[in-house]
Amino acid sequence: MNRRDFVGLTGLAAGAIWLPSVPALGGTLVDPARLLEPGLDPAVKKRLADAALNAAKSAGATYADVRIGRYLNQSVFTREKQVQNIASGESFGAGIRVIANGTWGFASTNQVTEAGMAKAAQLAVQIAKANAKVQKEPVKLAPQQGYGEVSWKTPIQVNAFEVPVKDKVDLLLAANAKALENGASFVNSALFQINEQKYFASTDGSYIDQDIHRIWPNFSVTAIDRASGKFRTREALSSPMGMGYEYLQPKAQDKIAGPAGTGLTGYKYSYDILEDAALAAKQAKEKLTAKSVVPGKYDLVLDPNHLGLTIHESIGHATELDRVLGYEANYAGTSFATLEWKAKNQPYGSKLVNIVADKTQPGSLGAVGFDDEGVKTGQWDIIKDGKLVDYQKIRDQAHIVGQNKSDGCCYSQSWQDVQFQRMANISLQPGKEKLSVDQMIAGVDKGIYIAGRGSFSIDQQRYNSQFGGTVFYSIEKGKIAGILEDVAYQTNTVEFWNSCAAICDQSDYRLFGSFFDGKGQPSQVSAVSHGSAHTRFNSVNVINTARKIG
């Protein structure tokens, strides 16, 4: 295996993220204080952007956009009583995308001067013209108004980079201590923080300055029974969020009690890492002697912190228009939800299933004012009363489905990479009737309650999936009846969503998300949230994952 694969894997596999060899989130390693220094003044960025736009037009571009980006990040890794790694990164440069001879071209540069920008713009035009020779159809962009000089900022309360590194280390070590006190054999914890300071300008007349923040506290607790050789883990029930450090300052109003008999708590807009670490250790220990599930059909009650990934995989990716059209066929795959499938108007899910795409939701990872091709963001229906009504699109795709407007789904992970279609926040709307999780469980005769993220796998067209969780409880005759192990459910997307029988109300609704969602070649990551309330699915196929090896 080569190192490149190894590093690639760490971005994909949940378990591998704990390897201390995981590098910083990219960029040049800098002193943490550097993360608080201001970037370029918008007036300077405008001058630089205009240099690129003018150079592109002079070289023959019919359209051009420029992204001047300063991408800041910090990650902190600890295990048990020690710090493993603290890395602060900064990456600064500009990406220029053009259309010339009806074809896209892209070039990037870290020489953010008028001359450097103009040179990169000329290179982008040159690449576009070269690629035009094998282009079949010219690029057709949905019309887009220019917004003039505007700005947008994630509405954070505490910039995570203003919090001293020592405080973050102390918090993670305190969480580790809680886990160890409560019986954990090992605990790894981490905190990821990202700030994208990006400036977008285009020949449509937009000059957009944005300041975007994301944060993700996380841990994994391991309990070991040396005598039997058995080990079990319990992952954090945190969520990656589009917030500042306030997410790590727990508030009573953000806590929602989990089902009676589980001790679990759901977290809305703030997370109590100490409380969760203590419970995680107890549950990891309990898992060592838990009953192994009897395979068969069960009614599932899924916690939002688990259901988020199921939504992500089986609806989020399936309704990305680039996948539907075949642009991802060689890597991420295509989709069963083709234009022909949609035209048949068959149910994607039961009538309770309403899925909304939203690029504006406060606290979410995908919230921005404008996307990376200058489109003002909004929200729109993907599934309405169980029927697929729309996809997620960007400017050069809208015409293919007979629309003349982008959904604002264009994103690039950095100034060096070309922007392309990425998932919006895709969320399941809560039920309209008042319903708590305990009331939901009371109606289940033979079921399983699943919380948190575990193993997840789905095919390249998003039909067949298998999902695990981090903690499972048996439901018998309307009550939680003890912890279970070796649980995974296998399902077909359409059957699964059609088995959706009940959704808790708005008061139970919260966000989960994916901080490192990979797509494209070369692969790029993006971050996206998925909101839901507890949801019941009837008669789902559950398998037992226990095996014996030498």
Add this chain to the structure above:
Amino acid sequence: MAILSKDESQAILKKVIGFSTADECQASLDGRTVGNVRYARNSVSTAGASDNVRLVVESRFGKRSGVATCNEFDDATLRRCVQRAEEIARLAPEDPEYMPLLGPQQYLTPVSYASSTAAITPDYRAQAAGDSIALCSAKGLTAAGYLEDGAYFQALRNNKGLEAYQQSTSIDFSVTVRTPDGTGSGYAVADYTDVSKFNAKALTQAAADKAAGSRNAKALEPGKYTVILEPAALVSDEGLLNNLMYNLGAREADEGRSFLSKKGGGNKLGEKLFDPRITIYSDPLNAQAPGGVFDGEGMPVKRINWVEKGVVKNMYYSRYWAQKTGKQATPFPGNFIMEGGTQSVQDLIKSTEKGILVTRLWYIRDVDPQTLLYTGLTRDGTFYIENGKIKFPIKNFRFNESPVIMLNNVEAIGKPVRLGGNLVPPLKIRDFTFTSLSDAV
């Protein structure tokens, strides 16, 4: 600029070390010149090229360590970079797992560089994509593919006298060919050190044949089947064999959280865990799949057996864990090589009474680290075999299987081919566990 020679890079590193006032200082330079082209729907979608050189300086005062990086190499920048690493080190907590820097080492002479690959141009890439697209267009099929090539170097030096340098090249290509009605899909993938071995047309042809042959697949019942797993079904970023190799860490095993942990404590080093025909080793000098001759710390990488005749012979020991447990440190290897025989995939099919040919496995995720159980799906060409012949294409399956169980159920081992920088044979495995059907094509 991106690929510095040994002398050029060591001259920069010598200066860096000279600027250091720390107890210990290690500096590394790494650089790359890479390019790519991506196509889909029989048209080029994106193309790019980039080069970059980066200096990483690690300074240490006692057990405190700081790291800084830069990508400009004038004296003032180098000096600032060293100063920053030293400032960060002074503020850092003591590392309880501190190990002193290595002194001078003896390295093998690397064989992982081909000037032909370093000379690839954007026109070459466009031509390869064009050839692949043209072949598919002519047959009424749709191609989506990706070609990426690069030249790389790495240089290392420290104030204890360690000095290292290596260069490498690689070209990676993959293509998925689909029928326009979406009922057939085929895949081919390959990588090389030397581009002269690369043939876009031949690989595309193989994927096109599978696409055309996989139309109108029939559904078989899930269950245990004899399978022939082609190398692309065994090796990928998330492949079953890659995952097996990633899990050979001694520390996790000693801590009790690995499939190699022993009941009651300790690890399974020296135990027979696999079929006696299974031998897996690493060798940086393998001509077909060469690897790096040193790791990030400067530890020499040499030939080492991981599994020999089914027995776990070595596990990864970091320098810290090796010292703590009284073992020899083993660096993380640059490749792995699984020994095989002389049979091609066709030969394996001929000797199969009933079975399933699997082109590729996909979306592989760990289910239970205790048993190394993984799940995932077949993709892009799955066929039923009867009496030594491919009878018909079949619908894709989800599997739940452990490479540990799989490598105990070996029927036959074919001739190894290079994939992902490794050498891997096609394997015929009995009782491979498919747990459900997928309609995905």
